[in-house]
Every structure is written in structure tokens, then in C-alpha cells.
Amino acid sequence: MFDLSYFFGVFPVIASKLQVTLLLTLTAAVFSIIIGVTIAVIAYYKIRILYPITRFYLSILRGTPLVAQLYFFYYGLARVSEIVLNMKPLTAVALVLSLNTGAFMSESIRGALLSVDSGQKEAAAMMGMSELQTIRRIVLPQAFRVSLPALFNDLINLLKATSLAFMLGVRDIMGQAKSEGAQSFRYFEIYLAVMIIYWLLVLGFSHLHKIMDRKCMEMY
């Protein structure tokens, strides 16, 4: 039956890999936002040549499973690319997660960019601001605020998706759990601990979202 002392023993061991999971999540989050904003802006201006390329990219990344993408990149591309062959699993996972989440974030941001009324853009143009200044200082901050719920949704999905990293041999929360399980076979205690840790993390992110939302509310 449920072994309480084993549970309390294994919990901190698994939780000690929290930093790997968080590092992976935050790194990928930063790059996803950069990718997401870039693609969204390209779509916003329908920039020649780049726009169809990004559409194709989105179609592929949103139209295939993440696990397939991870395997294709880490095992498949390793056959044709020295760089991938020599890449650490953690780096590979971070990269694929960035590319994948970036695709989803771009859609969240794109809609929000369109929600900023054209009157403000005309005001900016009237004053002599450049398109770049306008998008950076007026449109994006407002779009960011509008897309905040969607972005947090993407972020939480990203956090959960990092649990696939163990498939490439990364020792994150999930990876640690797997190796503990191989020794003790106490899967119930181990995966209960895993569930609780991820759940608490997600609650934390949701709380952060609420705080940021309230901050934004006070403004605009």
C-alpha cells in the first residue's frame, strides 16, 4: 500500500530537479516570445517572402506532434548535421520547445496586434513616428496586454511539455521520477509526487498571471 515515508523521502529527490524543469521552461519561454513576436509582426505587415515562409513554418509546427518534432530533430537531424549530433539533449529540447511554443505564441500575439485600433497608428504617423517606433512603443505593449491570457496559456502548456525532455535523456522532474521508479517500482508514490509538483508549478504561474493582469488593469 501507500508508503508515506517513501513518499516523503522521494518527494525532495524529485523536487530537486525543479530547477532543470524551470530552467528549460524559462529559457524556452524567452525564445518563444521572441519568435512569437517576430512572426506576428511579419504577419501583421505581410512582409514579402518572409510571410509565406512563416506560414509554412507555423503549419508544420502546429500540424505535427511535439514528440515527433523532438525525435525528428534530435535523432533524425543528427544523421545529417554535425551540430545536432554534438548537441546536448537539454539544448535540443530547449530549441524544439522554443520553436514549437513560438509558433503558438505568434498566433496569440497576431490577433492581439490587430486589436489595436488604427486611429492610434494614424496619430503616431501624424506626429512623424516611424512604423518601427509605432509598433514597438504603441502597438506591441497594447497587444501584449490583450494577449496576456493566451500567452500564459501557452506558457503553462510549455511547462507541461518540458516533461517530454526525459525522452531524450534529460534528467528533469520526469526523468528523475523515471529513474527512481526503475529502482523501487513504487510508481504510485513517485508519480503522485510528480503530479503534485507540476500542479503546484501551474498554480504558481496562474497566480503570476493574476498579479500581472491586475497590474495591467490599473493602467489600460
Add this chain to the structure above:
Amino acid sequence: MIEISHLWKSFDGETDILKDINISIQKGEIVAILGSSGTGKSTLLRCLNYLTKPTDGIIRIGSHGIDAKKHSKKEIMELRSHSAMVFQNYNLFKNKTAIENIMEALITVKGKSKREAQEIGLRLLDKVGMLERKDFFPSKLSGGQQQRVGIARALALNPEVLLLDEPTSALDPELVGEVLNTIQKVAEDGATMILVTHEVMFARRIATRILFMAEGTIIADGTPKEILDNPEDERVKRFLDYNLK
């Protein structure tokens, strides 16, 4: 100072919205443009800073003329640097406070320091009676207050001519007065202004000149007395009957 010659505008290549407009406006004139809805008043005003690109014609504000048929992006920027516009829907930046709205272009376009921009912002907010609300975001201001910030923002650019497109027509009736007072104050300071409005009495009070538009042309041009007291054209008469009753 402002010279509009042979200005044409068509949006679809078939119907002409502006038909061969020729106007010259001197420094210090307060020009009110009147006319029924859809006659091209906004289009004319927006052509003056190329928010709407004319189809043909030359616009000169200050020294440099810009030709609709051939011009560079730089020339458009140059043209825009001579004027500032007040919009019907205010169009304040929603992510910036009242004072930040004013400081924005001073810093990013005019290259002023933050402190300079702030000083100018405070002075102009005081002028339009919005000093106490300097740190309010637009969403926390009434329409009339937003429009007064809009006027301050336009003045901050130190334009040679102020363009106002129906600055009070989106406002609740009880808020119109405060904005008209602000505009009058600016007019009394000797600004050059082109004002599209349906407020005929207000136009009569502050304008030095009235242009009356119908179907894309200017059918009457003169002092308020000439145009409003003894209208000759049937269309002007009808417009006044309707708007003054």
C-alpha cells in the same frame, strides 16, 4: 503659408472625392471648413498631412511643396513635421498617461530630452486645464478630457498649422463646451488653424474665414459674415437652415 493646388482625390479610381481644390492660407488664419456629410472635408484635411494620399496635386506647407505624383517617404515626413492634427476620436495612445501621450513624439521624433519633454507636457496640460490628471490613462478620462489632452499633444509638436477634424462631434453635448473653450484659447494665441466642424455658431465666432464644401469642391470662400449672413448658394442656405435650427 499653405498652398494647395489642383488637388484631386479618388479612392477607387472612378469617383472623385476631391475635385481640383485650390486654396492658399496665410499665417494666423483660422479657417473653418463647413459642408454636409460626405462632401470630402475630412479627406481634404487628411490630405494635408498625407494620412490620405492625394491622387494628384501639390501641397505646400512652409517652404517645401510635395507632389502627389512623385514624392519620397522623406518628403511625407517633412510635410508632416509642419502640422499637427486633432482627431474626432481623440486617438490618444491607450498605453500612455496623459503626459506621456504628449512627451512621446517630443522624445522619439523631435529628439528632446525627457526633462524638456516633461516641461513642455506640464505647461500644455496646464493650458488645457488637465494638469491634475497628468498621470491618468486615457481610459480613466472623459471624452472631453481626452480631447483636451489630444489638443495639448498636437500643440506640443509646435506645428505651423493645427488641423482639427470635428474635434467635438464624438462628445456628449455637455462636454462640447470645455473643448470649444480650449480651441478658442488656442486660436486667440495666434495659431494658424484649419477646423472641420458642424458647430456653425462656434465657427462664426472664432473663424476668420470659412470654406464651404459640396461634392468635393469649395463652393464658397469668404469671411463668416459673407458666407453665413447672406448665403447665396442654395446648398449653403439649406445647410445653415438645417444646422442652425
